[in-house]
Structure formats: C-alpha cells, structure tokens
Amino acid sequence: MRIVTWNVNSINCRLDHICTLVDQLSPEIILLQEIKTPAERFPQSLLFDKGYNCAVNGQKSYNGVAVLSKSPISDVKTAFCDQYCAEARYIECITGRLRVASIYVPNGREVGSSYYGLKLGFMEQLSAYLEREAASDEYFVIGGDFNIALNDNDVWNPAAFEGQLLFTEAERSSLKKIKQAGLADALGVSDQSICDKKSNDDCDKFTWWDYRAGSFDKNHGVRLDYVFLSALAAKCLTQTEVLRNFRALLRPSDHAPVMTELNI
C-alpha cells in the first residue's frame, strides 16, 4: 500500500495536481498539510468521488491538515497534547490497520523569536507524545512538513545554512529526538558517514524548493518533509521516494509529495 504525504500550499489551488497524483499512483492514504481552508470549504465530495474518505482539521487562510483514505476513518484526534492547539497543525486517525497522523510543524519565522520558541516547544511535546506512540504495538505512520532539515545533506548548501532557520542545532536535535523515540525515518537519511559526496544524486531527498530565485531549476532544495514509522510499520517498508515531478508542474506547490510503500 502507498502512503503519500504532501504540503500542498492550498488544497483548492492544488486540486488538479492531487487528481493527477490519485490517477497515476492511487495511494491508499494521503496526508495533506497547508490546506489553508476551513473544513466547510474542503473539497470533500470531489475527493469522495475519487474514492477517499476525509478527516479534516481546517483553518481559514493558514495551516490546516487532513487525512484522505480509501478505508473508513475513525478515532479522529486534532491534538497531540493540550497545548499548541490554536492553529490547525495536527490530525490523527485510525484507518484500515493503521494509525496515521498528518503534521505541519510551525516554521519559526526567525531564529530566537517567540515563534521560534514555540516551534521548539511544539517539537518537545511532539517527541514526548511519539515516544509513547512508538512504545505501543501499532502500525503507526506520521508524515508531514516538519520544517527542519535533519542532516547536512538535507540542505543544498550546508555552509550557508549554518545557524539559519530550519537548520539550527536546536531544531535538528528536536527532530533527532523523534528518531530516538523509536520511529524510523522512511526516506532513509543518507547521512554523511554513508554518503560523503555532494552530487545531484545526493539531492534527490529534497522535498521543498523556495518559489523565489529559481530555486527548483538550480536544485536549491531542502528536505523538510518526513515520514516516520513505528517498528511494526517499519518492518513492512519497501520503498520511499520524493515525487519531484510534481514540483515541476505548472503552478506547483513549493513542496513535492513523498510516497512511502508498505507491504501490509
């Protein structure tokens, strides 16, 4: 079964691309971020006609996450703790044999700002929650835009990114805590010890390219989107890839989808 996570940067702007994805790959589950619309304006009936049930945590203009699944959806939760609920950044549910979550971690805006502090607090609470989730014996999958680059080769120019937003030590260590909690990084980070060259082949794990300055054409990308798997789910992992052709379409999202295949 295929699970796709995708920061679409407005669901209503990206409907054509989502339909293309569905027609080409027919994923069982699609985790969406930055839908940028309240639930009542989410295109639920169109997606239902495409074969998907929807769970939506919507918000006007900003943020917003959703889960689409071919299987029935139950046990929907829109928070992982009792803080950080003012913005629609999390949704979790049970569908089929899986518990899945779609997450949109705050950007942080500026290193040292109050928003940056909130981002680190958000990640702290998240890793505490996921530690409990990882310890449970479930097929658990969380995917989304974590707004953090984990390793040096997850940014196009590590020297230039040093100390910058998305790449500070504090952000990176907060993301490492999720791995330490016992969840597997499905896209399989090729860390510097395994992969020491800096070629274009190395950069196929980028998932985001800024709209500005021709970043995509220059492959000035960053890996911001991740899929993490519980031990049980990780045993079923067969493949993960970035669908970067969706970033090359006309009027694209600034993020490419990430597709994970599980043999369940």
Place this chain on the structure above:
DNA sequence: ATGGTGGAGGGTCCA
C-alpha cells in the same frame, strides 16, 4: 540592502 514568488483575501500576513 532588498528582492526574488506564491497563497489567502481584499490589509497585509505568512512562508
């Protein structure tokens, strides 16, 4: 030093 682009919504804010 700033802008470079795009989305939401009809101001600017946000990324």
